[in-house]
Amino acid sequence: MFEKVLIANRGEIALRVHRACQEMGIRTVAVHSTADADAMHVRLADESVCIGPAPARNSYLNIPAIIAAAEITGAEAVHPGYGFLSENAQFAEIVEAHGLTFIGPTPDHIRLMGDKIEAKRAARELGLPLVPGTDGPVTDEAEAMKIAREIGFPVLVKAAAGGGGRGMKVAESAEGLREALQTARAEAKAAFGSDAVYLEKYLANPRHIEIQILCDTFGTVVHLGERDCSLQRRHQKVLEEAPSPAIDAADRARMGEIVANAMRKLGYRGVGTVEFLYENGEFYFIEMNTRLQVEHPITEAITGIDLVREQIRVAAGQPLGFTQDDVRVQGHAIECRINAENSETFAPSPGLVDTYHAPGGLGVRVDSGLYQGYRIPPYYDSLIAKLVVHGRNRNECIMRLRRALEEYVVGGIDTTLPLHQRIARHPDFVDGVYDIRWLEALVANRG
Numbered sequence: 534m535f536e537k538v539l540i541a542n543r544g545e546i547a548l549r550v551h552r553a554c555q556e557m558g559i560r561t562v563a564v565h566s567t568a569d570a571d572a573m574h575v576r577l578a579d580e581s582v583c584i585g586p587a588p589a590r591n592s593y594l595n596i597p598a599i600i601a602a603a604e605i606t607g608a609e610a611v612h613p614g615y616g617f618l619s620e621n622a623q624f625a626e627i628v629e630a631h632g633l634t635f636i637g638p639t640p641d642h643i644r645l646m647g648d649k650i651e652a653k654r655a656a657r658e659l660g661l662p663l664v665p666g667t668d669g670p671v672t673d674e675a676e677a678m679k680i681a682r683e684i685g686f687p688v689l690v691k692a693a694a695g696g697g698g699r700g701m702k703v704a705e706s707a708e709g710l711r712e713a714l715q716t717a718r719a720e721a722k723a724a725f726g727s728d729a730v731y732l733e734k735y736l737a738n739p740r741h742i743e744i745q746i747l748c749d750t751f752g753t754v755v756h757l758g759e760r761d762c763s764l765q766r767r768h769q770k771v772l773e774e775a776p777s778p779a780i781d782a783a784d785r786a787r788m789g790e791i792v793a794n795a796m797r798k799l800g801y802r803g804v805g806t807v808e809f810l811y812e813n814g815e816f817y818f819i820e821m822n823t824r825l826q827v828e829h830p831i832t833e834a835i836t837g838i839d840l841v842r843e844q845i846r847v848a849a850g851q852p853l854g855f856t857q858d859d860v861r862v863q864g865h866a867i868e869c870r871i872n873a874e875n876s877e878t879f880a881p882s883p884g885l886v887d888t889y890h891a892p893g894g895l896g897v898r899v900d901s902g903l904y905q906g907y908r909i910p911p912y913y914d915s916l917i918a919k920l921v922v923h924g925r926n927r928n929e930c931i932m933r934l935r936r937a938l939e940e941y942v943v944g945g946i947d948t949t950l951p952l953h954q955r956i957a958r959h960p961d962f963v964d965g966v967y968d969i970r971w972l973e974a975l976v977a978n979r980g
């Protein structure tokens with residue numbers, strides 16, 4: 534096992550990785566920008582190295598500085614967390630080229646799944662059902678028009694290099710397609726440096742269902758059930774739950790097995806998530822994430838498996854030590870992503886946290902680097918905390934969520950806690966009847 538791991542990230546996920554390492558007797562190295570000198574992950578880590586100024590491109594994306602930090606401190610492995618360099622195949626290669634272990638899949642698998650067009654091709658070969666759409670990139674307007682008519686409007690123009698819900702444009706009709714192509718291309722070029730786009734049928738009222746997988750390097754592949762991430766705003770997840778209220782045990786077992794077989798064929802290692810849209814009883818692959826996800830704690834809650842610990846064990850060459858038969862889904866879990874944003878206008882709200890009280894009690898977990906007196910810097914993602922609750926069943930989980938949200942106090946800044954309170958009390962949510970458009974409508978109706 535490693536003696537020292539460098540955590541190439543910040544915020545709650547850096548803390549999350551630190552916690553797993555501590556429990557395994559592994560020492561940690563935090564890296565940070567000048568803006569994060571007071572961050573909790575820096576305070577808790579055994580060692581810390583400043584890797585550059587506030588803008589992420591000069592610090593958390595600064596590969597030479599991160600490698601130098603690993604070499605100076607004698608770290609043997611690098612955990613990338615999510616976001617930043619976590620899906621950068623070149624970073625994984627550079628880490629390995631320096632004789633360090635990248636805690637994640639192979640660079641080839643990161644590259645394959647990072648290009649959504651290639652990912653869909655691979656998914657088809659691996660036997661996963663796809664959303665109807667183009668086989669490759671669309672470059673020509675006339676060709677796009679022809680394909681869109683074949684698939685049927687509305688269609689979605691998506692960036693091959695897309696992520697975070699960006700570079701996606703809906704075209705309702707032939708007239709709208711030209712503009713959608715142009716804007717999606719321009720957005721994709723600006724955000725991801727590539728203007729390659731493709732078309733997909735725009736599904737009307739799907740749910741977002743994703744399956745967590747975990748693989749060692751000895752051919753053991755397990756799936757850990759699904760997460761329902763349909764509550765989204767601007768294609769970004771807001772609240773997730775596991776299991777999905779829309780999936781039964783038979784579907785879970787069937788899709789889990791299809792995905793596990795695909796990963797076995799691929800020879801995948803570590804953790805990964807295969808994302809689907811689910812409509813009228815059918816699953817449609819949209820993409821695969823080759824990293825730990827923000828919402829991984831709800832899977833941990835219902836399976837009792839520490840995903841970060843397993844990631845580190847697999848990276849160190851250890852076998853999983855359990856099989857599919859050992860995996861049990863128990864109870865129900867919900868995660869709320871709490872952002873430093875106004876809960877009605879969604880305007881960012883960085884600044885001083887002058888009061889802080891986190892909820893606790895049975896079945897309540899808070900993953901956050903917040904503390905009283907902490908100043909949230911304006912340079913990074915607005916996610917400041919994840920509230921994860923677990924109950925023996927969905928009803929208990931929702932009751933527990935409501936009381937945990939009531940207890941939670943974050944003073945001095947605006948947060949999305951009020952939005953979560955609204956969702957947790959809404960009859961549609963309580964009944965589990967919502968799709969990927971439901972939250973957008975709720976937010977719009979506020980006026």
Ligand code: ADP
Pocket residue numbers: 664689695696697698699733734735736737739741765768769808810819820969
């Ligand atoms: P990203 O990588 O940017 O997160 P995804 O492909 O994972 O993009 O899609 C994000 C979200 O966008 C989905 O959860 C869903 O809400 C919506 N979406 C993606 N593809 C489609 C589609 N073909 N039809 C309808 N909604 C879609």
